Amino acid sequence: MLLSLWLKHTGERPYKCNVCPQRCISSSNLRAHQQRHLGLKVHECTICNKKFGYKISLKEHMSTHAPSSFSCDQCNSTYSRLRGLRRHLLTKHGTRKEGI
Numbered sequence: 001m002l003l004s005l006w007l008k009h010t011g012e013r014p015y016k017c018n019v020c021p022q023r024c025i026s027s028s029n030l031r032a033h034q035q036r037h038l039g040l041k042v043h044e045c046t047i048c049n050k051k052f053g054y055k056i057s058l059k060e061h062m063s064t065h066a067p068s069s070f071s072c073d074q075c076n077s078t079y080s081r082l083r084g085l086r087r088h089l090l091t092k093h094g095t096r097k098e099g100i
């Protein structure tokens with residue numbers, strides 16, 4: 001009963017784009033849709049690896065993980081603790097930020 005209801009609502013467009021919230025009715029449809037994302041830089045969440053077509057979407061998403069966080073200004077990785085960002089700067093970029 002519940003399953004058939006669920007299928008009725010979601011089964012029509014089961015192919016979900018991994019870049020934007022668009023859903024497509026078939027895999028070929030989805031491929032055609034995803035053509036428009038080619039050349040578009042994919043921004044990936046460093047916490048859950050979710051991908052976004054737009055930087056602003058990723059930033060918005062990241063705020064759901066850590067409302068108040070420390071972000072790297074070189075690659076936009078964010079950390080809930082200053083210690084994490086500090087370590088990231090050292091290991092990934094080999095830089096030590098003055099003052100933090």
Ligand SMILES: [Zn+2]
Pocket residue numbers: 017018019020021022033034037
């Ligand atoms: Zn898309």
Ligand SMILES: [Zn+2]
Pocket residue numbers: 045046047048049050061062065
């Ligand atoms: Zn995420």
Ligand SMILES: [Zn+2]
Pocket residue numbers: 072073074075076077088089092093
């Ligand atoms: Zn970084």
